[in-house]
Amino acid sequence: MGLPIDFTKLKAHDALDIAVYAEQEAQEQYEHFASLMDADGKADAAAFFRRMAKLEDRHRAQVAARRAELFRDVPVSIRNVTSWGVEVADQSKLDAKLTLRDALLVALEAEVRARDYYSEAMEHLTEPQVNELFGELRDSEIEHQRLLKAELEKL
Secondary structure (H helix, E strand, O other): OOOOOOHHHOOHHHHHHHHHHHHHHHHHHHHHHHHHHHHOOOHHHHHHHHHHHHHHHHHHHHHHHHHHHHOOOOOOOOOOOOOOOOOOOOHHHOOOOOOHHHHHHHHHHHHHHHHHHHHHHHHHOOOHHHHHHHHHHHHHHHHHHHHHHHHHHHO
């Protein structure tokens, strides 16, 4: 799992930086799931995970743009040197034998953690524009959960 995050010690730009890193991690995880499904001959599942990866990349770009807009002159003080664990699976749950069901369940857990990250951040940050963005992202994570549940129901 990732690092515990204490929002009481973070500035808004720090929370945005972590969100950029977390969305990038999520994108990479979905791309990994897509490659596993490709290797297992599950083209439809691979396509689904690629679509999810694109959604995460869109989130990363959205957060990065807002960070640049709001805090252009504030240097990044949080380094991306660990798994943040905001929106990725516990790596011990992932192996080459991951089934589609396993991947969907792992992704669903990650989307719940992402929703929780944005919700908790909103409780501690006071910048309205950051909270507005985090509210939008929280709602998107809920939508991602819906998409994953729909895929699970198809199995």
